[in-house]
Amino acid sequence: MNVRQLLVHKGGAVYRIHPEATVLEALKELARHNIGALLVMDGDRLLGIFSERDYARKLVLLGRFSKDTRVQEVMTENPIAVTPETDLEEAMRLMTEHRVRHLPVLEGGKVVGVVSIGDAVKAILMEKELLIQELSRYVSENR
Template sequence: MASTVRQLLQTKGHAVYTVPAEATVFEALERMAVHDVGALMVLREGRLAGVFSERDYARKIILMGRFSKDTRVEEVMSTELVTVCPEDTVAHCMNLMTCHRVRHLPVLENGELVGVVSIGDVVKAIMNQQAFLIAELESYIIGAR
């Protein structure tokens, strides 16, 4: 039962899918399709520089009439990043995602990118926590008779 980001990453894994800032949007979309993810962490000189998501593609390429093969990721990536650290709670992640309307949180430890938490990861962790609590309460109630 994951209550912290560290525990969540231990369960789901630390895989982080990235794309260089200078890559084309088309290359980023190909990478997203291969890994079946909705966002990539964008790196510049090995450091987190932004996030490129399906939302960025829809709003900044398609709706603006741009071409994915002619546009670099750094031109359209989200740069106002909301990040978490491994000691943050899953509930804190849900709060950040709700308040900032984001679906992916880069996980930084000592300035290094060590994972990504998605809205799906958070919902799954919260559902598991609730199922555990319900089972404990049922066990308590049955034992109290």
């Protein structure tokens, strides 16, 4: 399975925030959509990603206030991205290797989606379950 197939299945919703927004506004968006990260974008241009981890490590631990801090001050710049043709296992390897939970998906320089580690695990487990069912059916039919 590749990233495009996952996006077709899960949908290509992209939740974003402007770099000048406050961290408090970003936290409200995360809560409203029940997600763990927002793409930081200026128009169609991807600047970074803001995650719960950024909030915890770059704001709370530094004693800063979410209503007084701009997203651009604490976002992760130049996030690792994948293309729709990237194999899902490769996307998981990248997330594991770089210790990130979300990958923007870029096609022709444009953001077309986001893949999370949860999305990838769920898709791979579904794929493995289907394979097990097919193999079980094959074995029972060929006894």
